[in-house]
Amino acid sequence: MESHTLIKDPLYGFVQVTDPLIKSVIEHPYFQRLRRIKQMGMADFVFPGATHTRFQHSIGSMYLAQKAINTLKRKNIPISKSEQQGLQLAALLHDIGHGPFSHSSETLFFPKTSHESITYQVVELLNQEYGGELTIALSILKGDYPKKYLNQLIVSQIDLDRLDFLNRDRYFTGVSGVNFDVDRIIEMLDIFENNLVYDFKSLHTLEKFLFDRRFMKLQVYGHKNNILADLLLEKMWTRFKQVELNTKFLLPKFSFWFSQTNKLNDSQISQQMVHEFLKLDDSDMIQLWKLGKAHPDKTLQLLCNSLLDRKFPKIQLSQSHPFDKVIDKYKSQLEAWQQDKELSSYFVFAGHVKSLTYSPRKDKVLVKLKKDESKPLHELVKYLKSYYFSEDLRIHYICHQK
Numbered sequence: 001m002e003s004h005t006l007i008k009d010p011l012y013g014f015v016q017v018t019d020p021l022i023k024s025v026i027e028h029p030y031f032q033r034l035r036r037i038k039q040m041g042m043a044d045f046v047f048p049g050a051t052h053t054r055f056q057h058s059i060g061s062m063y064l065a066q067k068a069i070n071t072l073k074r075k076n077i078p079i080s081k082s083e084q085q086g087l088q089l090a091a092l093l094h095d096i097g098h099g100p101f102s103h104s105s106e107t108l109f110f111p112k113t114s115h116e117s118i119t120y121q122v123v124e125l126l127n128q129e130y131g132g133e134l135t136i137a138l139s140i141l142k143g144d145y146p147k148k149y150l151n152q153l154i155v156s157q158i159d160l161d162r163l164d165f166l167n168r169d170r171y172f173t174g175v176s177g178v179n180f181d182v183d184r185i186i187e188m189l190d191i192f193e194n195n196l197v198y199d200f201k202s203l204h205t206l207e208k209f210l211f212d213r214r215f216m217k218l219q220v221y222g223h224k225n226n227i228l229a230d231l232l233l234e235k236m237w238t239r240f241k242q243v244e245l246n247t248k249f250l251l252p253k254f255s256f257w258f259s260q261t262n263k264l265n266d267s268q269i270s271q272q273m274v275h276e277f278l279k280l281d282d283s284d285m286i287q288l289w290k291l292g293k294a295h296p297d298k299t300l301q302l303l304c305n306s307l308l309d310r311k312f313p314k315i316q317l318s319q320s321h322p323f324d325k326v327i328d329k330y331k332s333q334l335e336a337w338q339q340d341k342e343l344s345s346y347f348v349f350a351g352h353v354k355s356l357t358y359s360p361r362k363d364k365v366l367v368k369l370k371k372d373e374s375k376p377l378h379e380l381v382k383y384l385k386s387y388y389f390s391e392d393l394r395i396h397y398i399c400h401q402k
Contacts, residue, residue: 007059011168015063019085021133022062022092030096030122034058036281040169040221041104042229045310047173047220054095054102060164065091067186068153068160077191083150086136090154093134094141094161096122099277100285104230108237109257109277110269116141117266121274152196156363158185158209166209166216173220180209190368197368206365207381214357214389222355227397228315229307233285235346236292236303243297253279254288298337299346313347314402323350323398330400350398357389 004018005026017023025031034054043050065088072079079087097118099105106115120142127134139145140154153160163182170178188202198206220226241258256276292304305311316323330348331339338347358365358378365377378384387393 009056009060009063011060011164011171012063015059016066019088021085021130022088025089025092025126025130025134026059028126030126030278031055031058031093033278033281034096034098036283037098037100037102038282039102039165040173041101041226042233042307043173043220043223043226045229045312046223046225047175049172049174050169052168052172054098057165057168058092058095060168061091061094061160062088064160064164064182064186065153067183068189071186071189072191075190079147079150082136083147086134086140086145087150087153089134089137090140090150091160093123093126093137094119094154100280100282101233104233105237105285107234109280112265113269118269118274118277121269121271122278125271125274148194149191149196152363153189156196157358157365158198158206162213163209166213169216169220170212175216175220178212178215180212181205185209192366192368192374195366195374197366197374200367200369203367203377203380206367206377210358210384210389217355217357218393222353222395224315224317224397225312227317227353227395228312228399231349231351231397231399232303232306232312235349236289236300236307239297239300239303239346240288240292243295243300253284299343303346313399315397315399318396319393320396322352322396326398330398334401348398348400350396352394352396354392354394356392358384360385360390 003020004016005023007015007017009015017026032055037054038044038050039052039054039057040047040050069079069084069087095102095115097115097120099109099115099118103115110118120138123134123138123141127138136145140150143151143155145151155161163185166178166180167182184202184205185198188199188205190197190199240254244255244258253276260273286308289304289308292300293308295301295304306313327348327350331344334344334347338344360376360378366374367377367380368374378390384390
């Protein structure tokens with residue numbers, strides 16, 4: 001008799017896990033670590049309900065993979081049992097390479113490497129441990145599995161990952177108006193010439209998804225205090241790394257990372273580094289803030305206190321102009337000790353972030369027409385080519401003391 005596990009999800013109800021391998025992977029310490037990593041980083045500084053985790057999102061993505069498999073089977077699209085298992089595992093493990101606070105710390109540990117690259121390395125470690133049983137999942141994650149549409153279900157501009165996290169982030173932040181129809185999008189998917197396509201009848205549902213994605217990127221992920229929290233985390237890390245070159249104030253797990261002075265590319269990251277990385281979660285970063293608050297360095301104290309007690313400086317945003325010309329003005333308003341050339345950049349700093357909703361140039365979303373052909377979504381919905389949808393929207397910021 002086939003055993004099964006039920007996981008209660010707030011969005012989808014009961015998620016069934018019947019495959020022994022998938023159940024084992026969920027129980028693995030590498031995956032259980034995702035319970036201790038928040039999905040939206042430090043967004044709960046702005047949206048107090050946003051404390052959901054990468055674990056929940058990964059389970060949700062796997063559930064949507066199960067629904068996608070049922071749709072494919074119902075439409076008589078061949079998908080073997082090993083491919084069904086591989087697709088579910090790929091959806092389950094697609095974010096296993098995230099570090100503390102998810103995207104918020106992405107530039108801290110491996111500045112030249114994405115979390116996707118770390119994910120591949122972690123899944124390769126798991127694949128060795130499981131005797132090659134994750135080979136199909138790894139191939140799908142890397143995008144080189146022969147059935148291209150399986151890769152596209154995991155990584156594309158409308159994929160299972162985005163369908164889950166936009167819906168989940170909307171739910172836990174409590175924002176209204178984001179209500180695209182996940183079920184309809186999955187029901188309307190099809191395969192044409194080895195590519196993932198969507199039935200023409202789902203055109204307006206796809207539009208709604210992209211509108212909601214743009215709203216979330218600008219109003220939630222791009223909220224000014226969400227941007228600020230990430231910047232403060234980076235400043236804190238930089239200062240800690242600077243002052244700890246001469247002192248031994250840290251836990252061993254952070255001493256390892258602060259001793260790494262080179263920005264490594266993918267091929268230079270060793271298995272030891274990946275193992276050390278997998279020891280970290282949000283709780284370690286919070287412990288680091290507490291250590292910094294008690295550190296003799298005053299700059300580090302202030303930065304860590306800003307994060308621990310949410311004592312944020314002021315941030316201004318602009319889509320039209322950078323703030324370079326006013327940096328000196330705000331630096332002149334700092335306390336005397338903060339006006340030191342080296343220290344002032346921790347208290348007054350400017351830059352920009354980018355926001356892109358849809359790119360007509362890569363990973364095109366294809367819509368299947370009534371005839372035996374498909375067209376890119378942006379050719380059917382002309383405004384997707386507009387600047388606000390299809391170009392990197394540059395948002396300038398300046399941070400300074402209140």
